[in-house]
Amino acid sequence: MGELIRISNLSKSFADTTVLQSLDMQVNSGEIVAIIGSSGSGKSTLVRCIAGLESVSGGEILLDGEAVVNTASTYGKVGMVFQNFNLFPHFTVGENIIKPLKTILKMKDDIATEKAKTLLDKVHILDKFEQYPNSLSGGQKQRLAIARALAMEPEIIIFDEPTSSLDPELAHEVFETISDLAKEGQTMLIVTHQINAIRRFATRVVFLNKGKIEVEGTPDYIFNQADNHILQQFLKQVDFADI
Amino acid sequence: MTNLDFTTLLPYINLLPAAIAITLQVGLGGFILAIVLAIVVGSLRTRKLNWAVHLVLTAYVEFFRGTPLLVQLFVVYYGLPSFGIRIEPMIAAIVTMGLNSGAYLSEVVRASILSVDRGQYEAAAMLGYNSMQTISQIILPQALRIAVPTFMNGFSSIIKETSLISVLPVIELTKLGNQIYAKTYHPFEIYITMAIIYFVMTYSVTFLAKWLERRLSVWVN
Ligand SMILES: Nc1ncnc2c1ncn2[C@@H]1O[C@H](COP(=O)(O)OP(=O)(O)OP(=O)(O)O)[C@@H](O)[C@H]1O
Ligand SMILES: [Mg+2]
Numbered sequence: 484m485g486e487l488i489r490i491s492n493l494s495k496s497f498a499d500t501t502v503l504q505s506l507d508m509q510v511n512s513g514e515i516v517a518i519i520g521s522s523g524s525g526k527s528t529l530v531r532c533i534a535g536l537e538s539v540s541g542g543e544i545l546l547d548g549e550a551v552v553n554t555a556s557t558y559g560k561v562g563m564v565f566q567n568f569n570l571f572p573h574f575t576v577g578e579n580i581i582k583p584l585k586t587i588l589k590m591k592d593d594i595a596t597e598k599a600k601t602l603l604d605k606v607h608i609l610d611k612f613e614q615y616p617n618s619l620s621g622g623q624k625q626r627l628a629i630a631r632a633l634a635m636e637p638e639i640i641i642f643d644e645p646t647s648s649l650d651p652e653l654a655h656e657v658f659e660t661i662s663d664l665a666k667e668g669q670t671m672l673i674v675t676h677q678i679n680a681i682r683r684f685a686t687r688v689v690f691l692n693k694g695k696i697e698v699e700g701t702p703d704y705i706f707n708q709a710d711n712h713i714l715q716q717f718l719k720q721v722d723f724a725d726i
Numbered sequence: 727m728t729n730l731d732f733t734t735l736l737p738y739i740n741l742l743p744a745a746i747a748i749t750l751q752v753g754l755g756g757f758i759l760a761i762v763l764a765i766v767v768g769s770l771r772t773r774k775l776n777w778a779v780h781l782v783l784t785a786y787v788e789f790f791r792g793t794p795l796l797v798q799l800f801v802v803y804y805g806l807p808s809f810g811i812r813i814e815p816m817i818a819a820i821v822t823m824g825l826n827s828g829a830y831l832s833e834v835v836r837a838s839i840l841s842v843d844r845g846q847y848e849a850a851a852m853l854g855y856n857s858m859q860t861i862s863q864i865i866l867p868q869a870l871r872i873a874v875p876t877f878m879n880g881f882s883s884i885i886k887e888t889s890l891i892s893v894l895p896v897i898e899l900t901k902l903g904n905q906i907y908a909k910t911y912h913p914f915e916i917y918i919t920m921a922i923i924y925f926v927m928t929y930s931v932t933f934l935a936k937w938l939e940r941r942l943s944v945w946v947n
């Protein structure tokens with residue numbers, strides 16, 4: 484398992500608020516890393532820096548050995564699935580996948596269409612091909628967003644709270660899709676509060692606190708063994724919220 | 727009260743089509759120019775620009791919004807020849823209407839672009855869209871959908887404002903009215919007829935606008 488991402492001494496501040504400080508982290512291909520932490524701990528900021536959506540203030544992020552400075556350094560390698568989907572509303576479901584394939588990868592129309600159909604079938608919304616995203620349920624929207632990210636065949640897909648705007652049943656559908664990807668060996672980085680989902684497929688859990696990694700380890704270690712006061716406190720709150 | 731007599735207009739009715747055509751040509755020509763200007767200027771003004779470009783665009787928008795259209799017409803048609811620039815009255819009319827309306831509509835385009843969610847830029851960037859592709863394929867189509875109703879209002883306004891070009895040597899509707907008036911002295915019949923013709927034109931635009939909006943709103947949330 485090769486090293487895909489190496490983060491060394493990363494820090495990030497917005498004006499005079501320091502959000503991440505001297506953070507070190509690695510992600511190897513094939514890993515499924517869950518990032519947990521209370522609100523404001525810097526989870527989104529961390530994954531957005533990895534995606535190239537935020538510039539770093541100090542330290543560096545290497546992706547396949549090359550420094551991430553902006554989205555131009557990550558596209559094609561990093562796919563991103565956002566909390567609020569960010570689908571293209573003026574494109575049909577099919578076009579949300581086909582247009583980027585044609586525009587970015589210069590794929591021929593029939594090949595792009597074929598690929599879009601395969602992906603939509605995989606996330607179980609092929610029947611929505613001709614419709615616009617506004618007619619999809621939240622869960623379907625997020626599965627389309629996942630299919631759109633997959634279309635670019637990224638080395639890693641980052642999810643930032645992919646289900647927190649969804650009802651539990653819809654969140655379940657989305658996690659089924661993520662679980663399918665996990666079985667295929669897709670490398671993923673997932674920010675989520677859904678402990679059950681993490682238990683199912685994460686290979687490693689990183690607990691962020693105030694912009695630093697407080698503790699990390701296997702799901703079993705984090706949820707059952709780790710003797711860390713701040714983590715315990717956090718888990719109590721999440722368990723409560725999870726019910 | 728005088729007796730209304732619309733039959734006095736009959737001898738001049740054969741002049742109407744040409745005058746309507748001129749009004750429509752200036753209206754449509756000005757509108758098309760305005761749309762192009764509005765999209766280019768409005769898009770540019772949402773971005774960080776080199777100070778000189780910024781200054782020129784801001785000056786353009788503020789000048790045309792801050793001065794009367796009639797004066798702008800005079801400047802373009804009567805003023806420019808002092809610098810050796812002589813233009814056909816029709817061209818002067820279309821260019822002035824286009825520049826004027828383009829200044830207003832560029833602000834609409836700018837506001838519409840700014841109202842598109844930031845997440846759209848981020849999603850596009852993550853897929854590999856460069857900034858040109860993002861603006862043209864992702865942001866503008868959504869922004870223009872928001873701008874369509876205002877654009878169509880702008881079209882109605884231009885058609886009404888074409889009456890101002892009666893000050894130029896062009897025989898559009900209002901000028902034709904003035905000329906018929908000079909011969910018949912039946913102002914009410916003449917100008918009410920002209921008003922009705924303008925109304926039919928702008929009202930048709932309203933229908934066109936409704937139809938366009940319906941067509942374009944399939945994908946709106
Ligand atoms: N663009 C920004 N400008 C200024 N401050 C920001 C910006 N983005 C994030 N922050 C601040 O950085 C801190 C961490 O935010 P971040 O969104 O990374 O937290 P999070 O762990 O993802 O929280 P949540 O669980 O609520 O999503 C917060 O205090 C937030 O206010
Ligand atoms: Mg967050």
